[in-house]
Amino acid sequence: MQPATAGFVAIVLVTIALISLLVLRPSLVAARGGRILGFLCLFVLPLLATGLGTAAQVEHSKSTQFCLSCHVMEPYGKSLMVDDAAYVPARHFQNNRVPRDEACFTCHTNYTLFGDAKAKLRGLRHVYVNYIGTIPKQIKLYDPYNNRECLHCHGGARSFEESELHQPIREDLARNTTSCLECHDKIHDVHNLANVKLWKEGKP
Amino acid sequence: MTVAPVLSRRLKLAGILVALGLIVEALTMFWRHPTAFLVFLFLGALLVVAGVLLYLLTIATYAPSPDGA
Numbered sequence: 001m002q003p004a005t006a007g008f009v010a011i012v013l014v015t016i017a018l019i020s021l022l023v024l025r026p027s028l029v030a031a032r033g034g035r036i037l038g039f040l041c042l043f044v045l046p047l048l049a050t051g052l053g054t055a056a057q058v059e060h061s062k063s064t065q066f067c068l069s070c071h072v073m074e075p076y077g078k079s080l081m082v083d084d085a086a087y088v089p090a091r092h093f094q095n096n097r098v099p100r101d102e103a104c105f106t107c108h109t110n111y112t113l114f115g116d117a118k119a120k121l122r123g124l125r126h127v128y129v130n131y132i133g134t135i136p137k138q139i140k141l142y143d144p145y146n147n148r149e150c151l152h153c154h155g156g157a158r159s160f161e162e163s164e165l166h167q168p169i170r171e172d173l174a175r176n177t178t179s180c181l182e183c184h185d186k187i188h189d190v191h192n193l194a195n196v197k198l199w200k201e202g203k204p
Numbered sequence: 205m206t207v208a209p210v211l212s213r214r215l216k217l218a219g220i221l222v223a224l225g226l227i228v229e230a231l232t233m234f235w236r237h238p239t240a241f242l243v244f245l246f247l248g249a250l251l252v253v254a255g256v257l258l259y260l261l262t263i264a265t266y267a268p269s270p271d272g273a
Binding site: 005008009012015016019020022023026027029030038041042043046047049050053054056057060061063065066069070112113123124126127130131 | 206223236239240263
């Protein structure tokens with residue numbers, strides 16, 4: 001259990017116990033101690049718990065399980081299991097180059113909850129579309145993939161910096177005028193999943 | 205010592221709203237799905253805020269009767 005979740009659960013249990021006491025014996029607030037108790041369990045602790053709970057929920061939304069919980073994302077999860085080193089996400093996932101439990105977030109850091117206000121609204125729209133709207137046959141990124149997602153790990157790495165192929169375009173990569181995906185172009189390729197061998201069956 | 209019935213009733217209601225909100229919030233922690241986040245925010249947190257506001261309103265507007273109740 002993550003620290004924010006553990007803290008949240010502990011505060012919720014204490015708060016509910018104190019609220020039960022107050023609801024069963026409201027006369028407690030007639031005394032000064034009771035008024036302090038009321039202030040604690042009806043103001044301070046609930047707001048603290050909700051704040052910690054929000055932090056815990058935001059942490060949860062980084063998890064691979066969270067991203068793949070919508071049906072439309074399942075093929076993208078499956079693509080992490082492709083037994084072919086040419087597939088960039090699969091190679092990173094299977095070799096622990098990204099944390100497996102935060103695989104999606106590691107390479108898509110500006111999505112929904114973690115993006116700007118516009119991205120957060122898009123996240124709300126995704127939930128709406130998932131339940132009520134029409135899910136598009138092909139889903140795609142809103143913006144071109146940002147090299148920042150690659151460079152926050154590869155930038156400065158010796159194998160990357162000393163590569164003869166990278167050196168001439170290093171500045172272009174940093175400025176995003178040349179995309180990493182122009183050469184490393186085998187990404188999720190979900191439309192071809194039926195024709196590839198998988199490393200392991202099942203969800204990542 | 206006793207408290208006025210109105211105060212007692214409002215505090216109980218505030219307590220119940222906050223407790224319900226916290227229970228909803230806690231339940232969403234066991235479900236990793238975007239909907240869980242929305243339920244947390246738009247149901248759990250809303251109930252908590254409603255309870256807290258009712259509590260604040262109660263203590264801000266409560267005027268004790270001359271006999272101290």
